[in-house]
Amino acid sequence: MSASDELEIDDARRIVLKSVRPLDFVELSLDDALGRVLAGDVLADAPLPAFDSSAMDGWAVRAADVASASASEPVALRPIGESRAGHPASQALAEGETIAISTGAMIPAGADAVVRVERTRRHESGSVVEVLEAVPAANDIRRAGEDVAQGAVVLRAGATLGPAEIGMHASLGRARALCSRAPRVSVLATGDELVAPGETGRPGTVRDSNSHSIAALARRAGAHVVRRATLPDDAAVTMAAIAEGAADSDALLLCGGVSVGEHDHVRPSLQRLDASQRFWGLALKPGHPTWFGTLGDALVFGLPGNPVSAMVTFALLAAPALRAMQGARDPHLSLTAALDGGYRKRAGRAHAVRCTISARDDGWHARPTGPQGSHMLSSMLAADALAIVPGAVSELPDGARVRIEPLRALAGGRL
Ligand code: AMP
Ligand code: MG
Numbered sequence: 001m002s003a004s005d006e007l008e009i010d011d012a013r014r015i016v017l018k019s020v021r022p023l024d025f026v027e028l029s030l031d032d033a034l035g036r037v038l039a040g041d042v043l044a045d046a047p048l049p050a051f052d053s054s055a056m057d058g059w060a061v062r063a064a065d066v067a068s069a070s071a072s073e074p075v076a077l078r079p080i081g082e083s084r085a086g087h088p089a090s091q092a093l094a095e096g097e098t099i100a101i102s103t104g105a106m107i108p109a110g111a112d113a114v115v116r117v118e119r120t121r122r123h124e125s126g127s128v129v130e131v132l133e134a135v136p137a138a139n140d141i142r143r144a145g146e147d148v149a150q151g152a153v154v155l156r157a158g159a160t161l162g163p164a165e166i167g168m169h170a171s172l173g174r175a176r177a178l179c180s181r182a183p184r185v186s187v188l189a190t191g192d193e194l195v196a197p198g199e200t201g202r203p204g205t206v207r208d209s210n211s212h213s214i215a216a217l218a219r220r221a222g223a224h225v226v227r228r229a230t231l232p233d234d235a236a237v238t239m240a241a242i243a244e245g246a247a248d249s250d251a252l253l254l255c256g257g258v259s260v261g262e263h264d265h266v267r268p269s270l271q272r273l274d275a276s277q278r279f280w281g282l283a284l285k286p287g288h289p290t291w292f293g294t295l296g297d298a299l300v301f302g303l304p305g306n307p308v309s310a311m312v313t314f315a316l317l318a319a320p321a322l323r324a325m326q327g328a329r330d331p332h333l334s335l336t337a338a339l340d341g342g343y344r345k346r347a348g349r350a351h352a353v354r355c356t357i358s359a360r361d362d363g364w365h366a367r368p369t370g371p372q373g374s375h376m377l378s379s380m381l382a383a384d385a386l387a388i389v390p391g392a393v394s395e396l397p398d399g400a401r402v403r404i405e406p407l408r409a410l411a412g413g414r415l
Contacts, residue, residue: 006288012279013320015279020299022326025178025180026181028179029176030177033179035161036160036161036180036326037323038160041155041157042153042154042172042174043152044148047148048172049142049147051144052144053142054083054101054103054104056103056117058116059098059129060093060098060099061077061115061131062112063113063138065077065095066113069132069134071133074132079100079122079128082099083099083100083101083108084102085105088105094110101114113137114141115140148172155168182326183325184250185218185249185322186228187255188229188252188253189256190305191230191233191256192263194208197212208230210255211230213311214310217315218251218253222323242254250297251301252298253314253318254303255305256304260289267302270291279293285351285352286304286372287313289304301317308377309374311380315405315407316352320332335364337357337363337401338366339396341367345395352387355383385405388403
């Protein structure tokens with residue numbers, strides 16, 4: 001990989017997204033649908049609300065009957081029944097009559113308005129209700145279809161199902177949501193030095209953080225992690241594990257061993273397996289030794305081993321691919337922010353700077369999380385977003401506008 005072969009991150013992402021093939025669909029119960037991507041448009045078979053109902057506790061009336069009502073000259077009506085939520089009145093309203101009504105209860109036939117209970121007075125006898133104010137027709141009535149008209153397209157394919165989208169399915173009487181199936185992902189970390197978090201280390205060993213952080217990122221992107229393993233720096237083992245991982249995965253995520261060292265077996269293995277390379281080398285720091293291609297039907301990402309590099313390249317390339325596979329309308333998101341404190345670097349590769357993000361009166365502000373070494377996982381802890389400082393730039397002044405790519409929902413997320 002020479003510097004001139006290195007791809008800009010946006011070009012790399014275009015190549016990745018072009019290689020994505022959509023996954024097939026599954027029907028999920030609403031309890032299982034949170035965060036999944038809708039596979040088809042959702043139409044309203046019936047209006048929402050389904051019937052005219054009261055917005056208040058009060059009395060259903062004919063507006064014409066109470067047109068002259070006031071506190072000093074109330075209009076007396078005769079109560080003939082009750083409409084409660086779930087229990088409509090059996091009678092229809094005639095002139096001079098009223099029906100007690102609860103919030104959400106069906107408007108009785110003959111009524112065209114509701115007077116809220118505070119504007120009425122009921123005689124102790126129960127046989128007279130005095131209305132203390134005139135109300136226009138339709139007063140405090142929720143009309144059938146005023147939320148969603150029958151036949152309306154309520155949700156479009158590609159929408160990510162959050163709590164409101166799940167609630168809308170339920171409101172429309174849909175107990176299941178048609179979603180893309182979860183991408184099957186394998187995560188393979190390479191390195192003789194790696195030990196599992198629960199193992200006691202020997203001198204020179206390193207706890208395997210990548211297979212955990214990358215699996216967590218994959219799950220957050222909607223994937224199902226079917227296999228997670230650490231591999232020694234061994235050519236035969238690496239090749240066998242890659243072949244096996246690619247065979248039963250939509251995406252294979254390899255971490256480490258992808259560089260040009262004598263003990264880096266990922267690329268030679270991919271080559272021997274006849275994987276099709278789409279790119280090798282990004283003009284990005286951290287993350288330049290990144291490989292992408294396909295093996296059979298699987299997308300294969302050779303992510304750098306350094307813990308920050310692995311997470312950054314996953315976030316910028318693999319997460320959008322996993323979301324795109326699921327048919328997500330916006331597989332990735334870019335915003336702009338003011339970069340507080342500015343930034344200095346050598347002109348050359350673009351930098352993906354880990355930043356905290358805060359919302360101020362003048363918009364989003366990004367601030368680097370601290371030392372940015374690609375081995376410094378602590379720099380990811382507070383990182384809300386990556387600020388992309390372009391390659392040609394060597395210095396950004398305080399407050400310069402930069403592109404940011406969120407790593408998590410900003411400002412506490414959305415409902
Ligand atoms: P490599 O890309 O294999 O040359 O690894 C680059 C650096 O990342 C080395 O310092 C490795 O020890 C470290 N590293 C590789 N894989 C992991 C991992 N799974 N967890 C933590 N550190 C790793
Ligand atoms: Mg290694």
